[in-house]
Amino acid sequence: MSNEAVLHAHAATGHAEHHEHHHHHESFITKYIFSQDHKMISKQFLVTGIVWAILGGLMSVLFRLQLGYPNETFPILEDILGKWAKGGKIQPEFYYALVTMHGTVLVFFVLTAGLSGTFSNLLIPLQCGARDMASPFLNMLSYWFFFISSIIMLSSFFIETGAASGGWTSYPPLSAIGDFSEGSKAGMDCWLISMALFIVSALLGGLNYIATVLNMRTKGLSMTKLPLTIWAFFFTAVLGVLSFPVLLSGAILLLFDRHLGTSFYLSDIFVSKTQTALPNEGGSAILYQHLFWFLGHPEVYIILLPAMGMASEIISTNSRKPIFGYMAMVGSLFAICILAFLVWAHHMFVTGLNPFLGAFFVLLTLLIAVPSAIKVFNWLTTLWKGNIRFTPAMLFAIGFVSLFISGGLTGIYLGNSALDYQLHDTYFVVAHFHIVMGVASMFGMFAGIYHWYPKMFGRHLNHTLGYIHFWVTICGAYLIFWPMHYQGLAGAPRRYYDISNWHFLKGFDGLNQFISTVALIVFATQLLFVFNYFFSMYKGRRLTTKNPWGSTTLEWTTPINPGHGNWPGEIPEVHRWAYDYSKDGRDFIPQTEPIGAEESHH
């Protein structure tokens, strides 16, 4: 009821009639482009995210070609990429631009905007029982800021000096002075402006998500009756709202250093290209690292938490069992959220951080293993003796748990500063964060897409293609990243254009070719998924019931193709938690069903 009151209090014209009859007079532009409907905005985020995922994945294929086959030439690349692949070989400047953009695009555009932008938008109003977000207008702005930021980032590839190439972290001084590298010229400005707009987008989205979860839940839906997805999106938004502004301050200072001659990060270092020293004095490059990683570490959890929430929901639904340890799941999300702000310096053990101070960051970092382990145990115990339905979504959710365990364990190695001195900036780190953050979150995202696609489009994705997609991707992910642990332990440095020059790494030539080949195959399989996504939108199997998975949550009580406002009549009232599966001899009991006289509270 509070929902209605809120929406109507602000509407100049009677919204109530609109909700009841679905007679929106929407033109193509208000329905598909400048839409304020959270469901349409979520689709916009998802499609933009898919486009970026294809581009970002393609970048990794290109630089893997260089890493796997450093001595070969591919003339076709020169035809497509021109001077960036002179003689059919990826040029060093372009290689670094590719690596930088791959990181930026995947971390921010795909796994932040594409993941929480899509699913927070889709599920928060639907699972909370709200007509729309707290502010549909700001929600629309959030997408369009993201879109403009995307265009600027994409356009930086077409600049003569190329895209930013100082790594996704854009550490100064490399990123601050154009004389240091081609990518630090106009490409870096594009990067900074694009990121500033992206931060605005993330903040607008985040404050909407928080306000909606806290203030617009339907009658009876107390916080402890919320599905874990909503808890995860909520903590994700809190992390984003509190950490992104700090990155913005870091980026603003960097822009000043680049263009207005300030010395926040720059000191009188010698530039070999111009054979002079910089006029700056007293700047500290470490300051940028502090500001960057104060966002950078929470960002990891901004990426991971939505995947955790969706995996919890999907695993419980498809095991036909209540989630094990609901409150422990919420508590561990909260603990992760707090700890995320207290561990940023573990990215900086080798930047000259005081080892005594480092010890505290080691302790706090290792503490994260506790809530993470709680979550893993609870997923496994939810699966234990469950009546498991292996839908593609379920497979991806189980795959997420598997990857989270494998990648999380190496995090314990890297969190120790003593081990980190050896492993930092090697392929071990690359393997660790790709498995635990990159691939695991992609799996969470795929699980979410397969599970909620029927809600988005009223049709199913093709399951056979889904199974092929899953098995190739999970095998591929392990085949690509598992060997990198060995390379890293052997001392192979990351970021290098060509590591075949070192005698002690010669033995890895064949392994590198293998990794690159698998990467190509996995990339091609993702195109299969993209085909499935767009094909099923028009030709997929139609939904015949509202609730195809037998779920308890509110989104499945809406019509198959809900209009703006989600429920044609009144918003349903909630009486129970979201996990009443296999209870009292019944397969599932929807949240909207009142608790019977004979029934016990969960």
Place this chain on the structure above:
Amino acid sequence: MNEIKNSPLGDRGKKIHPHKFAMWVALASIVMMFAGLTSAFIVKSSQAGWQDIETPSLFIYSTLVIIISSVTVQMAVRAHKQREKMSKYRLYITITAFLGALFVALQFFGFSNLWTQGITFRSSISGSFLYVIIGLHALHVIGGVAALLVTFFRAFSRRERVYSSVGIEIVATYWHFVDLLWIYLVLFFTLIK
């Protein structure tokens, strides 16, 4: 259900309006941005080669101006809540917007004084921090003035009558916030030396 229908405010009597709440979240995020900048200032000020600078004396006047504007915006909210005083409401909003613009102008003059004293981006790190932090704060005040102007024109619009006081209350919250933020910054720059 019945009790909700009977009470004039419904559930809203107990619950905060989502738009207001969203503003509080936004304020938290602005706080984080300035926390980032001021902690960067502290880190830098403990390093070698740091030179303190005097904050311009004009800032005393701008502080006064912004405190008075906080009072006037609060009076505008009160006038709006007592429906019959709409002309007063318009007056207070106008005064507040004017004071906001005056504040930004005073900041600008304070900075040009600094600049003529030779404290430029290149010459002093503490000076550049001052420009960036206070400049960003001024941008936030300008945003507040823009929001006030929107409320101002809505108050005069004949086409649309606004009876809900949520809009002006949100603007007022934001206005008090930039006021408090400024007082924090002044204290910060005076105390951290």
